[in-house]
Amino acid sequence: MTASQPPDVSTVIVSPELLASMTGLEYLQKMQRGELPGMPIAKTLGLELAEVEQGRAVFVSTPVFEHYNAIGTVHAGYTATLLDSCMACAVLSALPKGTGFTTMEFKVSLLRPVTKETGIVRAEGTLLSRGRRGAAAEGRLTDANGKLLAHATTTCLIFEF
Template identity: 50%
Template sequence: MSASTNNDWIAQQHAARERSIAGGGRPGLARVELLAGKSGLEILQAMMSGELPYPPMNETMNMVLLEVERGRAVFQGIPLGVHYNPLSSVHGGWFATLLDSAMGCSVQSTLPPGRSYTTAELSINIVRPASHKTGPLRAVASVIHDGRQLATAEARVTDASGKLYAHATTTCFVFDVAPG
């Protein structure tokens, strides 16, 4: 992997975080009245711009939503030593969080106002270990099916050179949000 590509990815992650903070973004939970009338895509775009708070776990996991469009989401994270398992490599839960976030947001991006989702099933294959030396890893997710009650998506985690680290699929339960 070229150092410039790795550095470009690190710069993109930093810029995405700074853009959100500059727009007033901070970790937290959005108040219900701020979400009302917004589609899933509009909510995600508002988090990216800083209009709405972003999930606190993004800081814990050192990851950020880089891109979103209807049916597609890209998350990037940089694994750190605090994400290690007892075997001195990145814990599978870090990969699971990165993948679940990307796939869930790809599903969310298809939802109209008043609809939400939750992960019902998550299947992950980690094909290569990662460490703090790996550098940034990117999860690119896309929706396979966006039905009224169920949605499915898939994602792959790669490094800046395109090397595959993990891949996953998910099934999400889609439902109406209760008013208020």
Template identity: 45%
Template structure:
């Protein structure tokens, strides 16, 4: 039996709830991308992160690097890796257009897997963008694309419920 191990660390600073109530969503997402606020621990667990120059109103880009730690029994990258990247990118795109104090949650997530991501695929880019911004429901779409080969691996949509700020 061959065993491997993987270690990683993450920024475990507690988030100041007052910031969330006083800053618009885009500022919060930009602060996370810059490292001024801690990224969610899930980002370190999966090896993904926001690209600072790719955060704008209604749109964000993540990058993630698949590897042996996210394989399914067939030896290809588990679909949950792409689904998590898509959910994160689309949710953060929604977050960028929220006013201070507002929150959101994913109501539904649909992912279409177009081709397998292989363990040596290299970095993938995931763009999330809002395609309809309603008062209580927002719709976003996302694409998982190989950074080097430009191949489209997965496409997704999500609906997010928005709770107004105070």
């Protein structure tokens, strides 16, 4: 890489200073357009930020054999990560400049098994409440037919940079 070439956005993490300089929604929109790096785990899990707006974020992914556990279904951690990601980004999308957040807890309920035959899945996170110091969101994981596979809730701590 020469001094005139921009860094490969797939190998860098956004600094807290850069994140603090824009709203959460602006950051997510830039990430979605490829102007800022995405989450490194997105490559591992095949996650794509498909939609984002104030208080809502949607990720899509297609489960594959590499996501399987020892009993022949997709590992619950895959489902949990998709739901955590969509809920966290729903919270982030509602934050003003100079603020960040961290997940304090989340709960996932698995309703149906996920396999590579399930096909593309959609994780939609929606903000339920945002105060000065905390936020709550919910998430739904559905298949291509809209069948509910899992759902979740989260509580996040909001802080100033």
